[in-house]
Amino acid sequence: MAAQGLTREMLTSAALRIVDDDGLHALSMRRLGSELRVDPMAAYRHIPNKGTLLDEVVEAVMSEIDTDAVDASLPWQDRLRALAVSYLATLMAHPNAAPLIAERSLRGAGSLRVVEKALRIMTDAGAQLGDAIATIDAIGLLAAGIAQASSASVEQAEATAGKPLAGLPPEGFPLLAQAAAAGALSDGLADVFNFAIDAMIAALEAKSPSGHGPRVP
Amino acid sequence: MAAQGLTREMLTSAALRIVDDDGLHALSMRRLGSELRVDPMAAYRHIPNKGTLLDEVVEAVMSEIDTDAVDASLPWQDRLRALAVSYLATLMAHPNAAPLIAERSLRGAGSLRVVEKALRIMTDAGAQLGDAIATIDAIGLLAAGIAQASSASVEQAEATAGKPLAGLPPEGFPLLAQAAAAGALSDGLADVFNFAIDAMIAALEAKSPSGHGPRVP
DNA sequence: CTACTGATGTCTACGCTGTAGACAATAGTA
DNA sequence: TACTATTGTCTACAGCGTAGACATCAGTAG
Numbered sequence: 293m294a295a296q297g298l299t300r301e302m303l304t305s306a307a308l309r310i311v312d313d314d315g316l317h318a319l320s321m322r323r324l325g326s327e328l329r330v331d332p333m334a335a336y337r338h339i340p341n342k343g344t345l346l347d348e349v350v351e352a353v354m355s356e357i358d359t360d361a362v363d364a365s366l367p368w369q370d371r372l373r374a375l376a377v378s379y380l381a382t383l384m385a386h387p388n389a390a391p392l393i394a395e396r397s398l399r400g401a402g403s404l405r406v407v408e409k410a411l412r413i414m415t416d417a418g419a420q421l422g423d424a425i426a427t428i429d430a431i432g433l434l435a436a437g438i439a440q441a442s443s444a445s446v447e448q449a450e451a452t453a454g455k456p457l458a459g460l461p462p463e464g465f466p467l468l469a470q471a472a473a474a475g476a477l478s479d480g481l482a483d484v485f486n487f488a489i490d491a492m493i494a495a496l497e498a499k500s501p502s503g504h505g506p507r508v509p
Numbered sequence: 510m511a512a513q514g515l516t517r518e519m520l521t522s523a524a525l526r527i528v529d530d531d532g533l534h535a536l537s538m539r540r541l542g543s544e545l546r547v548d549p550m551a552a553y554r555h556i557p558n559k560g561t562l563l564d565e566v567v568e569a570v571m572s573e574i575d576t577d578a579v580d581a582s583l584p585w586q587d588r589l590r591a592l593a594v595s596y597l598a599t600l601m602a603h604p605n606a607a608p609l610i611a612e613r614s615l616r617g618a619g620s621l622r623v624v625e626k627a628l629r630i631m632t633d634a635g636a637q638l639g640d641a642i643a644t645i646d647a648i649g650l651l652a653a654g655i656a657q658a659s660s661a662s663v664e665q666a667e668a669t670a671g672k673p674l675a676g677l678p679p680e681g682f683p684l685l686a687q688a689a690a691a692g693a694l695s696d697g698l699a700d701v702f703n704f705a706i707d708a709m710i711a712a713l714e715a716k717s718p719s720g721h722g723p724r725v726p
Numbered sequence: 727c728t729a730c731t732g733a734t735g736t737c738t739a740c741g742c743t744g745t746a747g748a749c750a751a752t753a754g755t756a
Numbered sequence: 757t758a759c760t761a762t763t764g765t766c767t768a769c770a771g772c773g774t775a776g777a778c779a780t781c782a783g784t785a786g
Binding site: 549559 | 742743744745746
């Protein structure tokens with residue numbers, strides 16, 4: 293007997309809000325119900341189980357990416373980079389949902405739309421389909437990992453009392469200790485992303501038969 | 510009153526066996542206890558909570574990697590590749606544990622040992638520490654993603670009735686449909702890994718001041 | 727207007743989870 | 757022999773996802 297009736301969209305957006313605000317572990321059917329002032333079981337009139345609710349949340353996040361925002365007149369390298377950056381930005385806007393996305397993307401149309409767009413950018417530039425898939429796979433997983441890592445200190449590492457390496461014996465791991473001290477493991481994650489993207493783009497360029505991007509009309 | 514007394518190692522190896530055999534979801538404290546013919550609560554005499562048990566499982570898997578197996582006389586590119594390949598091979602030997610490793614590596618000495626080794630290979634070759642970190646981050650996340658994806662069809666996708674893209678409208682996603690038909694999304698995952706590694710290595714080579722690998726004595 | 731039908735929200739209950747706290751039994755030492 | 761620390765057992769609690777019965781309502785056919 294809520295306002296005027298539950299909808300799938302209300303469930304999805306409430307679920308995403310819970311995840312954003314209080315983390316993935318806070319999203320339970322009971323919590324979802326109480327958020328919508330409704331019996332926990334009411335959700336099951338609109339979704340078959342919690343798994344599909346999670347899929348819908350992933351779809352909601354992935355649909356925030358505007359694949360048409362990349363300027364078509366730019367060279368393919370820049371378009372690919374722009375798409376990847378906006379993908380990462382979207383994940384960073386919902387870092388608590390990143391594990392979800394890493395696990396359950398490639399299912400709904402919203403996610404596939406982004407992948408298809410990236411594939412087209414690369415194959416239009418002359419890349420092999422297999423190499424293009426390798427590139428988005430690597431970039432997608434990396435972005436999810438980065439977004440997840442960026443929120444790990446907030447949600448999860450509070451159980452381990454601080455940074456991942458805090459309290460580690462610096463002797464035996466001199467390079468890691470040095471990197472941790474320089475903040476390269478947490479602050480420099482955007483650099484990680486850029487480095488990987490540039491590496492993949494350069495590899496695609498090297499493999500492409502023509503020296504510069506071909507333009508197939 | 511079991512055989513002669515529980516140990517942390519018995520718990521860890523039993524936990525890993527459960528994960529390997531029946532998946533991550535099958536690992537509960539009750540199941541762990543029944544596997545060892547012991548009360549579920551007995552485990553808590555040796556570990557503070559389930560989370561540290563999971564950390565131990567990650568450590569056990571990571572410790573299977575033999576970082577000294579890579580021939581030190583090889584050029585750094587080959588050594589890095591060998592290390593990455595043996596990392597992926599280890600993950601593929603425990604695909605059900607891959608999500609665990611993606612989430613909880615960089616905590617115990619066993620994991621850090623591998624990372625430190627990779628860092629040293631790269632920095633010895635003249636790479637910047639930041640670039641080296643970017644490389645292992647990307648490779649590590651990618652390997653975990655690949656291992657996870659390779660088992661996803663077994664453990665998880667049985668709920669979604671088959672391959673990720675099965676039952677998708679091919680129109681609208683022509684490239685993805687083509688890739689799925691060619692098996693590039695499941696069979697070609699090793700190629701994804703090789704492509705990414707080669708790309709990262711090439712990027713490191715390009716950034717390194719000296720054209721070929723320097724040898725610091 | 728009545729009676730039926732389908733949709734939607736509610737309630738109770740089951741088996742599962744991690745784990746706190748009391749109790750029992752055993753091993754090692756003074 | 758008596759005390760103590762360690763380790764396994766038992767019971768119990770709050771939480772989880774969700775199956776199934778029941779209640780309430782909107783819309784339609786007679």
